[in-house]
Amino acid sequence: GENVEQHPSTLSVQEGDSAVIKCTYSDSASNYFPWYKQELGKGPQLIIDIRSNVGEKKDQRIAVTLNKTAKHFSLHITETQPEDSAVYFCAASSGNQGGKLIFGQGTELSVKP
Amino acid sequence: DGGITQSPKYLFRKEGQNVTLSCEQNLNHDAMYWYRQDPGQGLRLIYYSQIVNDFQKGDIAEGYSVSREKKESFPLTVTSAQKNPTAFYLCASEIPGADTQYFGPGTRLTVL
Numbered sequence: 001g002e003n004v005e006q007h008p009s010t011l012s013v014q015e016g017d018s019a020v021i022k023c024t025y026s027d028s029a030s031n032y033f034p035w036y037k038q039e040l041g042k043g044p045q046l047i048i049d050i051r052s053n054v055g056e057k058k059d060q061r062i063a064v065t066l067n068k069t070a071k072h073f074s075l076h077i078t079e080t081q082p083e084d085s086a087v088y089f090c091a092a093s094s095g096n097q098g099g100k101l102i103f104g105q106g107t108e109l110s111v112k113p
Numbered sequence: 114d115g116g117i118t119q120s121p122k123y124l125f126r127k128e129g130q131n132v133t134l135s136c137e138q139n140l141n142h143d144a145m146y147w148y149r150q151d152p153g154q155g156l157r158l159i160y161y162s163q164i165v166n167d168f169q170k171g172d173i174a175e176g177y178s179v180s181r182e183k184k185e186s187f188p189l190t191v192t193s194a195q196k197n198p199t200a201f202y203l204c205a206s207e208i209p210g211a212d213t214q215y216f217g218p219g220t221r222l223t224v225l
Contacts, residue, residue, distance in 0.1 A: 043216035
């Protein structure tokens with residue numbers, strides 16, 4: 001069935017370093033890939049997304065890359081800050097059920113001052 | 114969290130009781146979703162509705178029920194048939210035709 005694998009499950013970096021989180025998806029019909037940031041006890045917040053007709057998208061310190069051939073996409077955070085510490089989720093749209101998203105298992109990012 | 118509200122923030126239930134979680138949005142979104150989140154895990158889809166008076170089961174619908182009588186509201190009932198209901202429940206709504214989902218703040222349900 002449809003599946004999204006996310007790695008790593010935990011990631012610890014020093015403030016100012018870069019962080020990279022990777023996801024792979026199984027449904028070749030997926031065409032929308034959002035990333036969410038979830039702080040403790042709160043709902044996920046959309047931070048960036050990309051569609052299949054684009055290979056890369058940037059928003060200040062955050063970027064997402066997509067390789068449709070390999071069916072993987074990645075989140076890149078540069079110049080990390082302590083407030084970037086949170087759980088990050090990737091997701092991929094379902095090819096046969098409009099609007100449905102398949103989520104990865106999450107990555108707990110810790111940025112040490 | 115935008116224009117999506119969930120209530121209550123915390124909910125305690127005794128075994129054998131049904132409870133209803135509220136989700137309201139003022140974003141004029143047609144589609145709404147309910148997810149369940151367990152510690153250290155991703156989001157699993159319970160039910161979703163793409164239009165008023167219509168809804169579909171997600172991956173883990175057993176023990177749950179929903180209604181969609183108004184565009185703004187999509188309440189979720191956790192029934193006594195749900196074997197392990199303690200979890201964090203998240204509601205989302207979607208920009209029409211965009212696949213982009215926005216989440217509410219969540220309700221944490223604990224069975225005593």
